[in-house]
Amino acid sequence: xxxxxxxDGTVGKALDVLDMVxxxxxxxxxxxxxxxxxxxxATLYRFLQTLTHQGMLTHDPETGSYALxxxxxxxxxxxxxxxxxxxxxxxxxDSLAAETGETIHLAQLDNGQVLYVDKRNARQPVExxxxxxxxxxxxxxxxxxxxxxxxxxxxxxxxxxxxxxxRHTQHTLASPEALLAELAAIRTRGFAYDREEHEPGxxxxxxxxxxxxxxxxxxISVTSTTARTSLAAIEAGIERIxxxxxxxxxxxxxxxxxxxx
Amino acid sequence: xxxxxxxDGTVGKALDVLDMVxxxxxxxxxxxxxxxxxxxxATLYRFLQTLTHQGMLTHDPETGSYALxxxxxxxxxxxxxxxxxxxxxxxxxDSLAAETGETIHLAQLDNGQVLYVDKRNARQPVExxxxxxxxxxxxxxxxxxxxxxxxxxxxxxxxxxxxxxxRHTQHTLASPEALLAELAAIRTRGFAYDREEHEPGxxxxxxxxxxxxxxxxxxISVTSTTARTSLAAIEAGIERIxxxxxxxxxxxxxxxxxxxx
DNA sequence: CCTTTTGGTTCCATTATGTGAAACTTAGTC
DNA sequence: GACTAAGTTTCACATAATGGAACCAAAAGG
Numbered sequence: 381x382x383x384x385x386x387x388d389g390t391v392g393k394a395l396d397v398l399d400m401v402x403x404x405x406x407x408x409x410x411x412x413x414x415x416x417x418x419x420x421x422a423t424l425y426r427f428l429q430t431l432t433h434q435g436m437l438t439h440d441p442e443t444g445s446y447a448l449x450x451x452x453x454x455x456x457x458x459x460x461x462x463x464x465x466x467x468x469x470x471x472x473x474d475s476l477a478a479e480t481g482e483t484i485h486l487a488q489l490d491n492g493q494v495l496y497v498d499k500r501n502a503r504q505p506v507e508x509x510x511x512x513x514x515x516x517x518x519x520x521x522x523x524x525x526x527x528x529x530x531x532x533x534x535x536x537x538x539x540x541x542x543x544x545x546x547r548h549t550q551h552t553l554a555s556p557e558a559l560l561a562e563l564a565a566i567r568t569r570g571f572a573y574d575r576e577e578h579e580p581g582x583x584x585x586x587x588x589x590x591x592x593x594x595x596x597x598x599x600i601s602v603t604s605t606t607a608r609t610s611l612a613a614i615e616a617g618i619e620r621i622x623x624x625x626x627x628x629x630x631x632x633x634x635x636x637x638x639x640x641x
Numbered sequence: 642x643x644x645x646x647x648x649d650g651t652v653g654k655a656l657d658v659l660d661m662v663x664x665x666x667x668x669x670x671x672x673x674x675x676x677x678x679x680x681x682x683a684t685l686y687r688f689l690q691t692l693t694h695q696g697m698l699t700h701d702p703e704t705g706s707y708a709l710x711x712x713x714x715x716x717x718x719x720x721x722x723x724x725x726x727x728x729x730x731x732x733x734x735d736s737l738a739a740e741t742g743e744t745i746h747l748a749q750l751d752n753g754q755v756l757y758v759d760k761r762n763a764r765q766p767v768e769x770x771x772x773x774x775x776x777x778x779x780x781x782x783x784x785x786x787x788x789x790x791x792x793x794x795x796x797x798x799x800x801x802x803x804x805x806x807x808r809h810t811q812h813t814l815a816s817p818e819a820l821l822a823e824l825a826a827i828r829t830r831g832f833a834y835d836r837e838e839h840e841p842g843x844x845x846x847x848x849x850x851x852x853x854x855x856x857x858x859x860x861i862s863v864t865s866t867t868a869r870t871s872l873a874a875i876e877a878g879i880e881r882i883x884x885x886x887x888x889x890x891x892x893x894x895x896x897x898x899x900x901x902x
Numbered sequence: 903c904c905t906t907t908t909g910g911t912t913c914c915a916t917t918a919t920g921t922g923a924a925a926c927t928t929a930g931t932c
Numbered sequence: 933g934a935c936t937a938a939g940t941t942t943c944a945c946a947t948a949a950t951g952g953a954a955c956c957a958a959a960a961g962g
Contacts, residue, residue, distance in 0.1 A: 388691060388694060389651075389691055389948075389949080390650075390651045390652060390919085390920065390948075390949080391651060391652045391655040391688075391691055391692070391695070392691065392694075392695055394652040394655075395695050395697065398716065399716070402715075402716055402719040402720070402723075403719075405719070405722075405723060406723055407723070409938090410938075410939065411937085411938060411939085414938095419921095419922090420921080420922045420923075421922080421923095421939085421940090422921075422922050422923080422924095422940085422941085422942090423920080423921060423922060425939075425940070425941090426920080426921085427652075430649060430650055430652055430653065431652070433649060433653075434649075434652070434653055434656050435751065435752060436656065442854070444938085444939080447723050448716065448719055448720035448723055449720065450720070450725065450749055450751040450756050450758070451751060451752075452713070452716050452717050452720035453717055453720050453721050453725060453751075453756060453758065453774050454663075454751060454756055454774060454776055455659065455660070455663055455709070455713050455717065456713050456714050456716065456717025456718075456720070456721070456774055457717075457774025457775060458663040458664075458666070458774075459663070459709035459710065459711070459713035459714050459717070460714050460717075460774070461666075462663075462666060462667060462668070462708050462709055464711065464714060488711055490696065490711040490712060490714075490715060491696060491712070495711050495714060495715055497711075497714065513714050513715065513717060513718025513721070514718055515715055515718075593703070650919075650920080651919075651920080651948085651949065670909085671909070671910065672908085672909060672910080675909095680950095680951090681950080681951045681952075682910085682911090682951080682952095683911085683912085683913090683950075683951055683952080683953095684949080684950060686910075686911070686912090687949080687950090705909085705910080
């Protein structure tokens with residue numbers, strides 16, 4: 381067994397197809413999908429039919445191409461509001477952004493990858509390619525490492541197996557060993573740095589958001605550029621960041637136990 | 642065959658379950674779901690297992706409740722970027738918002754309902770999922786009526802069948818007949834009004850976004866309040882709105898035909 | 903402390919459902 | 933008008949979903 385994404389059952393395969401359409405990034409024609417998919421023509425066709433019929437995909441009859449459907453946008457609104465930390469964290473993220481004047485990222489872990497669920501821009505906008513809903517690598521970002529560091533061993537292992545370890549910059553930790561050492565340091569330190577490991581000139585300090593039981597809920601980071609400030613300067617505010625993380629965790633906790641009616 | 646939502650096949654049912662979790666709005670326990678669902682215990686259980694395993698749901702072991710998973714947020718980001726008009730329309734929406742200083746709505750039709758894919762709040766910054774992704778009724782909103790008016794007869798019929806015709810205000814067109822008459826007027830006029838039909842004090846002018854072939858792609862509206870301005874004042878800028886709609890349509894058209902490589 | 907209830911998970915024989923090779927139907931080409 | 937590529941439909945077959953019932957765990961209750 382390789383570390384495969386072995387789709388279980390019919391719905392798994394269907395969701396697989398959905399992902400394939402998503403990953404293509406623009407309307408995609410049947411035959412293009414056919415090449416990429418492991419499924420035979422008829423099967424793929426049926427999936428596309430079903431998904432389209434369900435509103436998860438749209439099919440443009442003029443060009444014969446498929447794209448993700450609007451039902452997903454609707455679902456995502458609910459997902460974002462209900463399962464992500466974003467709505468809970470919003471006020472805290474806001475005030476942190478206001479106080480620091482820097483860019484704030486709120487992220488969660490999705491299948492070994494970092495999923496940004498909210499972002500607050502600095503007054504002086506920094507050019508970065510992260511927006512709410514976007515995914516990024518875990519092994520070379522502050523929020524990613526902060527979360528990985530506090531994962532239970534088994535989950536950490538499977539998360540590491542999913543990292544691609546591409547050397548984005550000369551500071552990137554591009555091996556499992558280097559990463560593991562760093563994670564240990566983060567665990568004792570209590571927060572993570574990003575020393576231009578993903579993008580040159582971009583640095584950050586990130587704190588994990590942990591439930592009372594120690595479960596990793598997400599992470600929050602303050603990001604800036606080497607042009608404007610230094611890691612040490614950001615680190616000066618680390619207590620503030622940690623407090624923010626703790627507040628979010630506390631509220632998340634109570635959210636989890638909806639007052640029984 | 643009644644006008645049912647007949648989930649076809651296994652994946653249809655699974656997505657059904659997903660919707661059920663979504664509609665509940667907050668983490669939901671197994672037994673709550675069981676009541677609402679038409680499925681027997683074991684079946685529902687298996688669906689939840691599968692969806693959770695797929696990352697479409699998350700299961701909190703502490704409370705035993707299910708919530709929408711982060712994979713949806715990821716998918717939605719792609720959906721929003723790829724299938725909605727929002728990214729294409731963004732610059733046009735921006736400039737319309739800047740020029741009018743009013744709230745702009747960009748919407749598409751989803752199963753007879755209005756789905757807001759973007760919103761510009763004149764002075765407030767953009768927030769993706771918080772605002773976009775919401776659904777609303779079609780029969781009593783400017784964008785909704787603008788889209789309905791230009792639907793081909795068969796689609797219009799099925800869309801009307803899905804309207805709930807609740808009398809939100811005393812101006813609401815609360816019957817199919819009244820609505821049809823209004824739609825005819827909109828068709829000749831070329832754009833739609835909202836005369837406080839959904840919320841008291843809220844008025845707007847909305848223009849449909851039509852493909853060259855006349856297909857309804859979406860609608861765009863300028864919204865304000867009776868306290869601040871009047872319908873006539875908004876209507877004064879209708880040509881600007883229509884131009885904006887036309888520009889979006891034109892770009893959407895070319896987007897549909899990706900340059901062959 | 904033992905019993906009952908409630909909420910959740912697993913079994914397994916039955917059968918409906920999904921499967922995919924191949925045949926078919928359109929467009930588009932040369 | 934024959935040829936090719938792209939998409940759709942068919943159908944015998946086997947896999948995969950189904951759901952009643954049994955099972956288990958942990959509260960509630962006597």
